[in-house]
Amino acid sequence: MTRKQKRLTLIGLAGLVLATAVALVLFALDDKITFFTSPSDLAQGTVKPGMRLRLGGLVEEGSVKRENATVHFRVTDGANAVAVTYTGILPDLFREGQGTVAEGKVGTDGVFVADSVLAKHDEKYMPKEVADALKQSGHWQEEAAKATPKTN
Amino acid sequence: MIVEVGHYALVLALALALVQSVLPIWGVKAADARLMAVARPVAWGQFGFVAISFAALTWAHVASDFSVANVFENSHSQKPMIYKISGVWGNHEGSMLLWVSILALFGAMVAWFGRNLPKTLLAAVLGVQAWVAVAFYLFVLLTSNPFARILRAPMEGRDLNPILQDPGLAIHPPLLYLGYVGFSIAFSFAVAALIEGRIDAAWARWVRPWTLAAWVFLTLGIAMGSYWAYYELGWGGWWFWDPVENASLMPWLAGTALLHSSIVMEKRDALKVWTILLAILTFSLSLLGTFLVRSGVLTSVHAFATDPARGVFILGILVLFVGGSLTLFAARAGALTKGGLFAPISREGALVFNNLFLTAACAAVFIGTLYPLLLEATTGGKISVGAPFFEMTFGPLMVPLLLVMPIGPFLAWKRGDLLAVAQRLAVVFVVAILGTIATWWATRGGPILAPFGIGLGLWLSLGALAEIAFRIKLFSEPSVAFRRAVGLPRSAWGAMLGHLGVGLLIFGVVAEGAWKVEHVLVMKPGETVQVARFDLTLTEEKTIVGPNYDATVAHFVVREKGREVAVLEPAKRNYRTRKMPTTETAIATFDGFSQLYLAMGESQGGGVAMRIYWKPMVLLIWLGCLVMAIGGAVSLTDRRLRIGAPKPSRVASAALPAAAE
Structure with a gap:
């Protein structure tokens, strides 16, 4: 092989790897990302069933019902509420009236089937998406806002 | 007083870093040996002052001086001593102080080990190192001062976030920072x-x-x-x-x-x-x-x-x-x-x-x-x-x-012979294929890609071993092999271990991903559940009182074929100060690397929610990383690195044995 051919082989291989990486990333960005929604977004019906979503809001007071290892609860942003079911162990800080993020899909019956539920890491922390959504819907309380910064 | 000394020492470290960031590089440009010579002692001094500063903050945490805001926010007088110390970097301000301390430590080490570096290079390196240091000293002092006082000192602190109260978390940040900051060199x-x-x-x-x-x-x-x-x-x-x-x-x-x-x-x-x-x-x-x-x-x-x-x-x-x-x-x-x-x-x-x-x-x-x-x-x-x-x-x-990966180390520099490599790796390849088929046979109906993953693990780990085997001529006379093994550069052993570690990691990742068993259920005392080959009986639920928490503990007896093999006690802790619950898992290891993993959920209707996992070969994930790191450490002891670099010379480097990596 000549000097030039060697160079070209290297550059060709590099280009190929780069193209593969770009293709993979573009395809995955199109298909594998999860959108964040609020109960109000869901109520507007703009979301098609079967799409992976992160649903954020507060756990509605008095809505948590347990049935063996399955939990039913409602997530609310004050204006609207969505029924959620989840089978598994809830995080330590999952509480009625507190912020939560459920990840999963909306079933055909409108019930959100979560495969993971996140709560805050300690009593002062609220997921940022939830805080923003609550601010938007006007249910943000200043007391909570002051407590957010320190999360440790 | 000690706290103020710490604060002042940090300012002095900044001052020295400023000197270090200007004079040596000026020296390089002006070809002034005196200015370049400033770099080394100043780098040591800088580290000395940062060390004083870090020690002062540690003292404040250990002595539970709640007049310091940082200690008040993150400590508690009843916290165990190890977490009083790890609490120093279990918060933003303290962890940034650790960051600059490690940066200064590396700078001082370069100054120490770099004695035989060319003078200009050493001066320039320490100068650039000081630029980074100045930026981070300013960051700590201006936005994240760990030494800020509270005017009226509270009697008790707010405690460290309970999930950070763990031995693993005591050493995770320093290790990570040694890595991050080490790359600054x-x-x-x-x-x-x-x-x-x-x-x-x-x-x-x-x-x-x-x-x-x-x-x-x-x-x-x-x-x-x-x-x-x-x-x-x-x-x-x-x-x-x-x-x-x-x-x-x-x-x-x-x-x-x-x-x-x-x-x-x-x-x-x-x-x-x-x-x-x-x-x-x-x-x-x-x-x-x-x-x-x-x-x-x-x-x-x-x-x-x-x-x-x-x-x-x-x-x-x-x-x-x-x-x-x-x-x-x-x-x-x-x-x-x-x-x-x-x-x-x-x-x-x-x-x-x-x-x-x-x-x-x-x-x-x-x-x-x-x-x-x-x-x-x-x-x-x-x-x-x-x-x-x-x-x-x-x-x-x-x-x-x-x-x-296994092919690379077999190739010669400049021009490799793929056919020769194929001959040497043929046996490993066949074993990997056989391993794939055997795994497929043993786990029919399981995940389709998993057997290939096991094959890949075999290919990687046996490939790494084969390379060393060929280099020391393992299958010739034992005395020859031994002599060659001793004579082999440590970097070659290090590379082998590094690649072997990746193989082990792959085994763990594949086995854990493909064949783990998960059960989520609500159990009442006296009930038994079968997970993988084990029978787990919940015998009782009890409450215990810890130093700064109360806990509910589930007592499990694990039996295999009727014989008791383990007792597991997953728990739910409630930390008093922050009123924050945490989950304490209980883990038992079987077959060397596989684990039975229990996590406790909430109590409900006389029972308790449990998450029970069987995780085959899961320990290999971290063992693989450990082997990789050991490989790196072995490579670090290589003679050519240990004794320092000789003067660059084409003849000398060409005469070196074709040492791998």
Whole structure:
């Protein structure tokens, strides 16, 4: 092989790897990302069933019902509420009236089937998406806002 | 008083860093040996003052001096001593102080071990190192002062976040920072080389031990963090593709690429410009990691604070150093002499292949981590990029790299013979195929890709062992093999262990992913559940009182074929001060590497929710990382690194035995 051919082989291989990486990333960005929604977004019906979503809001007071290892609860942003079911162990800080993020899909019956539920890491922390959504819907309380910064 | 001394010492360290950042580089430019000689003693002095500062903060934590805001926020008089100490860096201000302390430590070590470096290079390296230090001293002093006092001292502190009260978390941040900050040395060497406009194979030999050391610590730090998440969070996962995890993975990937490209530079004087760029990128990614974690743009267990001023400050540091060094690179890279050429099928070619895939994988992680931030900043849209994205991008980019990995070390420099390599690896290949078929047969009906994963693990680990076996002529006379084994450079053993570790890691990842068993159920005392080959009986639920928490404990007896093999006590703790519950998992190890994993949920209707996992071969994940890190450490003891670099000479480097990596 000549000097030039060697160079070209290297550059060709590099280009190929780069193209593969770009293709993979573009395809995955199109298909594998999860959108964040609020109960109000869901109520507007703009979301098609079967799409992976992160649903954020507060756990509605008095809505948590347990049935063996399955939990039913409602997530609310004050204006609207969505029924959620989840089978598994809830995080330590999952509480009625507190912020939560459920990840999963909306079933055909409108019930959100979560495969993971996140709560805050300690009593002062609220997921940022939830805080923003609550601010938007006007249910943000200043007391909570002051407590957010320190999360440790 | 001690606290004020600590604060003052930090200011003095900043003053020395300012001196160190100007005079030595001025000396280099003016060719003034006296100015250059300033660098070493000042680097030691800087470290000395930072050490005093760090010790002062530690004292405040140990003595529970709640008049210091930092101690009040993060400590409690009843906290066990180990967490009083680890609490020093279990918060934003303290962890940044640890960051600058480690930076100064590395600077002092370069000053110590760099005695035989060329004077100009040493002065330039320490000067650049001090630029980074000045930026971070200013950050700590101006936005994150750990020594701030509270006017009316409270009687009791707020306690450390309970999930951080764990031995794993006591050592995870220091290890990670030793890794992150360690790459600053490679960065300083790269920028110094660009300033001087001169670079050769000897440069690579000086940089390599520092990169290797940083890489070893980063590997251990990431593995430690992963194991901590596994047993402490109670979710049973070991890697979540969380942005903060990605923030540590990116410098690791770039650092791994740097380790390999610097071999080419050292041995063959090639890939110089690329190696310089990688050194800059690796530390830039470390800075990016610090920014992501410390600025509060991410919400996670690591996001200590969301003070916008801090975020902007770190972003400024990031832009200054990344932008500045890349501009310098663009201006000067063309002036660096290019090295020798090589055939695509050669050791160099294999290492280039390694670099291509590692950097491509790193770029994929980079995009997946930053895209949500970018989207939110530009359109306000909120998305999350999770495991599915990374499995689809990172996974396929790793497979070719792993497939080629055992072949690389067999190839000769300059021009390799693929046929000869194929002959040597034929047996390993056949064993890997047989292993794949056997696994498929034994686990019919299971995940389809898993047997291939086991085959890949065999290919990697046996391939690494085969390389050493051939080099020491294991199957010739024992005395010959022994002599050759002793004579083999330690770097060759290190490379073998590094690659073997990857093989072990793959075994663990594949087995845990494909054949884990998960049960989530509500159990009442007296009930028994069968998981994998075990019968677990919940005998009782009891309450205990700990030093700073109360706990509910479930007592499980584990039986295998009727014989009691383990007692497990998962618990739910409630920390009194923060009124915060945590899950304490209970884990028993079987067959050496497989684990039975119990996490407790909430009590309900006379029973308790339990999550029970059987995780086959899961320990191999972290054992693999440990073996990789040991490989790095063994390589670090190699003679040519230990005794320091000789004067660069083409004849000398050509005469060296064809030592691998």
